[in-house]
Amino acid sequence: MRILRYTAPSLSALFSFYCVIWGLITPSLSTLYRIDSIFLGGLLLLLAFVHFRFTFPLKQGEVVLLERNE
Numbered sequence: 001m002r003i004l005r006y007t008a009p010s011l012s013a014l015f016s017f018y019c020v021i022w023g024l025i026t027p028s029l030s031t032l033y034r035i036d037s038i039f040l041g042g043l044l045l046l047l048a049f050v051h052f053r054f055t056f057p058l059k060q061g062e063v064v065l066l067e068r069n070e
Contacts, residue, residue, distance in 0.1 A: 009051040016044030 019041030
């Protein structure tokens, strides 16, 4: 069940890196498409970061308490 907690932010981060790399490498597209793909990749990377921050507490003591209650 713990692996499902990592699935959504990992896929979001993976797709965001794909968008950013695709926007930086692809010279045949217009500048507008390249900027849009980099912007979308940045937003998805921010979404993955926020998901990690809200899903996993920062303090180690909180993690131990949550695991004992389950």
